[in-house]
Amino acid sequence: LSARPGERAITCPTCGAPIALRALGASVMVACAYCRTQIDVSKPDIQIIKKYNATVQQFDLPLGARAPLRGTTYEVIGAMVRAGDSGPWTEYLLFNPRAGFRWLIDDQGHWSLAQTIKDVSAIKPGFPGLTYADRAYRKFSEGHADVSVVVGEFYWRVKVGDRVTTADYVAPPFMLSQERSATETIWSVLEYIPPMEIAAAFKISDPEPDGIAPHQPNPATATLASIKRTIWASLCLAVVVQSITAFAARERWIALGDYVPAASRGREMVFGPIHLEARRSLNELVASGPLSNGWVDLDYALVDKTSGASYEFSAGFEFYRGIDGDGPWSEGSTRSRALVTSLPRGDYDVVVDSSSGDARGSPVTTPLRLWLFHDSVPWRNFWLVCAVILGYPFYLLVRRASFERDRWSESAFNPYGTRR
Amino acid sequence: VHSAGISRNLLGYAALCLIALAYLAAANAEGYVPFASPTARASQHTANHFHK
Numbered sequence: 001l002s003a004r005p006g007e008r009a010i011t012c013p014t015c016g017a018p019i020a021l022r023a024l025g026a027s028v029m030v031a032c033a034y035c036r037t038q039i040d041v042s043k044p045d046i047q048i049i050k051k052y053n054a055t056v057q058q059f060d061l062p063l064g065a066r067a068p069l070r071g072t073t074y075e076v077i078g079a080m081v082r083a084g085d086s087g088p089w090t091e092y093l094l095f096n097p098r099a100g101f102r103w104l105i106d107d108q109g110h111w112s113l114a115q116t117i118k119d120v121s122a123i124k125p126g127f128p129g130l131t132y133a134d135r136a137y138r139k140f141s142e143g144h145a146d147v148s149v150v151v152g153e154f155y156w157r158v159k160v161g162d163r164v165t166t167a168d169y170v171a172p173p174f175m176l177s178q179e180r181s182a183t184e185t186i187w188s189v190l191e192y193i194p195p196m197e198i199a200a201a202f203k204i205s206d207p208e209p210d211g212i213a214p215h216q217p218n219p220a221t222a223t224l225a226s227i228k229r230t231i232w233a234s235l236c237l238a239v240v241v242q243s244i245t246a247f248a249a250r251e252r253w254i255a256l257g258d259y260v261p262a263a264s265r266g267r268e269m270v271f272g273p274i275h276l277e278a279r280r281s282l283n284e285l286v287a288s289g290p291l292s293n294g295w296v297d298l299d300y301a302l303v304d305k306t307s308g309a310s311y312e313f314s315a316g317f318e319f320y321r322g323i324d325g326d327g328p329w330s331e332g333s334t335r336s337r338a339l340v341t342s343l344p345r346g347d348y349d350v351v352v353d354s355s356s357g358d359a360r361g362s363p364v365t366t367p368l369r370l371w372l373f374h375d376s377v378p379w380r381n382f383w384l385v386c387a388v389i390l391g392y393p394f395y396l397l398v399r400r401a402s403f404e405r406d407r408w409s410e411s412a413f414n415p416y417g418t419r420r
Numbered sequence: 421v422h423s424a425g426i427s428r429n430l431l432g433y434a435a436l437c438l439i440a441l442a443y444l445a446a447a448n449a450e451g452y453v454p455f456a457s458p459t460a461r462a463s464q465h466t467a468n469h470f471h472k
Contacts, residue, residue, distance in 0.1 A: 226426045227433050234437035238444055245448040282451040339456040380453040381444050388440040392433055 012037055020064075021153060022077045023095045030153035031078070033063050038150065038159060060106065060204055061092050063152045067201035069113055069193070072099045078152030084166065085143040086410075093154055101155060104198075105190065109209035110216060111198045112175065112190040120187050123176065128415075130169050130176060132189065137169035137176050139413045140214045145179070168214060175215035192216055212407045220400035224393060234389045242382040250278055250375035259287070259370050261296055261356040262363035272349040273305055274372060280342050281375040285350070288335035289368035291319045294358040296368065301351040302340060310351075313338050339376075 008021040015035040021027055028042040065076045074094035081090050089107035096102075103114035117123065117132075124131050128138040147162040164179040173192035178185065192215050195207040209216075256271040276283070287298055295318035302311040315338035321330035350372065356364035408414040447453065 223426055223429050226430045230430065230434050230437060234441060237441050241441065241444050241448065278451065280449070280451045282453060339453060341452045341456045342450050375451070378448055378451065378453045380455070381447045384454065385440045385444045389437055392436070 010039075010041065013039065022075060023101070023153060023155065026095075026101070026155045027077075027153040028155060029157050031151045033151055036151060040157070041153070042157075059090060059092070059151070060207070061104070061202055065202055067203075069094075069102075069104070069197075069201055070191075072096050074099070074102060074104075076104075076152070078150070078154045080147055080151070080154075080158060081149040082145045083148050084145045086141070088148065093152065103188065103190075104193075106198075106207075107213065108211065109195055109207040110213035111193040111195055111207070112213075112215070113193050114177070114188045114190040117176075117187040117189055120185075123187060132176055135171040135174060137171045137174075138415070140168045140170045140175075140408075140411045141413070142167040170215045172215045172221075173217040190215065211410070212403070214407065214411070216407070218400050218403045218407075220396045220403060224396045224400065227393065227396075231389065231393055235386065238382060238385050238389065242377075242379075246377045249377045250281075251377065252374045254372045254374055256350055256370035256372055258367040259352055259354070260365060260367045261354045262365040264352070264354060265363065266353075268301075268351045268353045270349050270351050271370060273347045274350065274374075275347050276343055276345055276374055278343075278375040279345050281345075282378045283340045283343050284373040284376050285313075285315070285338045285340060286335060286371045286373060287315065287317070287368045288371075289366050291317070291334050291364065291366055291368075293320050293322075294318065294356065294364045294366070296336075296354055296356040296364055298336065298338075298368075299353040300338065302343065303349045303351060304344070305347045305349060307346070311340055311343065313340060 010019050010021060010030075011017070012019055012032040012035060014037040015032060017032055017034040019030055019032060019039075021030060021041060028040065029038055030041050031038045059079045061076050061079070063076055063079065066073055068074075074096050076092050077095045078093035079090060080093075081088050083089075087108070089105060092104040092106070094102040094104055101116070103112075105112045105114055122132055126136060128136060130137045130139075143166055145164050145166050147158060147160050150158055150160060162181075164181045166180075167178040169176040169178075175190040175192075177188045177190055179188070180186075192213060195209055198204070199206045254274050256274070259269060259271075283302075285300055287296070295316065297314065297316040299314045300312065304310070315336040317333050317336040319330070319332040319334050321328065323329070350370070352370070358364050405416050408416050
């Protein structure tokens with residue numbers, strides 16, 4: 001282990017191993033990577049703080065490893081394992097001569113890059129907990145953290161057994177972390193780093209994160225943000241297309257005449273001819289009448305007088321009413337509506353046949369008024385397309401809410417209800 | 421990989437929206453709506469029948 005330019009080499013007083021001090025002048029202690037002896041390097045006469053001969057903790061990132069993170073290349077100069085209420089996690093001290101110190105935290109496969117906040121006056125109380133750098137943070141947890149393993153060099157005297165009280169506030173992908181000891185309070189801001197980014201930077205195997213980190217970005221939020229413009233653009237285009245359609249539609253009522261089911265008695269009645277001027281049109285054939293306690297089934301045929309093509313369809317309605325112990329009642333409808341799609345321009349006869357029955361089982365004698373609403377605006381297409389456009393965003397909203405519920409289920413400050 | 425996944429979602433969603441909008445324009449132009457009840461159908465045979 002030889003010292004690079006700008007580093008100072010010392011020898012471990014316990015095992016004699018060479019130790020390179022990377023953050024010269026800033027570090028006050030260093031733990032030997034070989035025998036775990038903790039050494040005070042703040043004074044010219046190097047002193048042993050504590051010998052630590054426990055089983056060597058295997059850290060994923062070795063001391064001295066260098067990697068670019070968020071545009072700056074850092075070197076791992078120290079590492080420690082801390083344990084709290086939710087289990088142990090690992091904190092790596094990173095150093096860059098220009099940028100200074102950062103912490104890289106590995107909590108169950110979830111990685112964060114942390115920086116100590118020097119100007120704590122920028123942290124202000126506010127809804128829903130704290131505000132810092134234009135972000136609102138919500139309290140997620142509080143507890144304690146104990147140092148259980150330490151190796152490498154640090155800018156303060158750290159030793160196994162050191163305990164701090166902690167409080168975490170989240171605004172994904174950021175977290176504010178407060179550490180209080182008897183002598184000081186330190187605030188840090190953490191940014192969530194995707195595990196794959198750490199694996200690529202340090203060339204380690206892809207970590208498998210466990211569960212959801214308190215400040216892990218909600219994947220549905222990112223996807224929603226990426227498609228937001230597409231949603232609005234698509235909806236606007238749909239409105240434009242539908243507006244043009246509605247503006248161009250003729251929407252003309254054509255009265256066909258009265259039709260008495262009992263009078264036809266199995267014979268088709270022909271109404272028309274009517275002229276449909278739209279090139280291809282959606283049409284509604286409406287039959288209505290003061291039907292009472294009866295039913296009517298109508299069979300229609302729109303016959304193109306030029307080509308002879310016939311468009312057949314049927315519709316029916318029934319209406320009943322009476323009085324019982326609860327008072328008057330009624331059910332059914334006194335009109336029917338049949339949609340005929342894609343009718344070509346032309347002159348048509350409307351041929352009607354029917355079957356019907358009244359309260360006595362006889363054919364209905366009530367006259368029914370027949371109308372054809374020509375070139376109706378096809379709103380059904382518009383609503384269908386809106387549903388298709390909004391379906392995926394709606395699914396993402398559900399996914400986002402589910403993710404947040406899972407995230408906060410691990411918190412004692414769960415805004416969604418009690419802890420699971 | 422994460423951003424690639426987002427781009428894939430965006431492309432897929434944009435393609436879906438384009439298809440939906442193309443359907444809207446074409447169906448409106450043709451005077452077509454789905455689930456029209458009952459469905460009309462052309463029948464030369466029936467036309468002859470009615471015009472006897």
